[in-house]
Amino acid sequence: MITNRTFTMLKPDSVSKGNIGAILEKINASGFKIVAMKLTQLSREDAEKFYAVHKELPFFDKLVTFMTSGPIVAAILEKENAVEDFRLLIGATNPDDAVEGTIRKSFATSVTENAVHGSDSDENAALESEFHFSKNEIFG
Numbered sequence: 244m245i246t247n248r249t250f251t252m253l254k255p256d257s258v259s260k261g262n263i264g265a266i267l268e269k270i271n272a273s274g275f276k277i278v279a280m281k282l283t284q285l286s287r288e289d290a291e292k293f294y295a296v297h298k299e300l301p302f303f304d305k306l307v308t309f310m311t312s313g314p315i316v317a318a319i320l321e322k323e324n325a326v327e328d329f330r331l332l333i334g335a336t337n338p339d340d341a342v343e344g345t346i347r348k349s350f351a352t353s354v355t356e357n358a359v360h361g362s363d364s365d366e367n368a369a370l371e372s373e374f375h376f377s378k379n380e381i382f383g
């Protein structure tokens with residue numbers, strides 16, 4: 244299992260609004276090192292697989308449609324306590340509930356268009372990283 248690493252996506256809203264640079268700056272300033280990164284677009288199949296835990300929930304179709312609507316930036320980040328610290332940095336799922344200074348407070352506009360994804364456990368960080376990157380695309 245990968246330790247001290249988390250997986251993130253800058254979601255389609257972040258890419259289309261030109262917020263990639265500002266968000267990456269915040270990530271770097273918070274002590275995370277980027278060990279893998281790519282601009283890519285999820286297929287419907289990819290997004291349904293990635294968010295499979297939510298497939299019975301009412302917002303699933305909206306979520307998949309949004310996540311496949313344009314390119315995303317996928318990245319693996321390294322820092323001590325990466326999963327937990329990154330969740331603190333991104334803030335609450337709904338930007339209305341996100342604390343001042345968090346990425347979602349600054350860049351998200353709704354619970355769907357909420358700027359970034361962050362893994363919720365070391366186990367999921369490893370699975371999500373493997374889903375998006377092959378071994379020779381991960382550095383460090």
Ligand code: ATP
Nearest residue numbers: 297302306335336354355356357359360361362363
């Ligand atoms: P993510 O997994 O994208 O980092 P999260 O862990 O904060 O977000 P989850 O509960 O895993 O939140 O939900 C995944 C995504 O589904 C959210 O980022 C959001 O875009 C969407 N979502 C969650 N709850 C709702 C809701 N009540 N209504 C609409 N969309 C929702």
Ligand code: MG
Nearest residue numbers: 360361362363
């Ligand atoms: Mg989640």
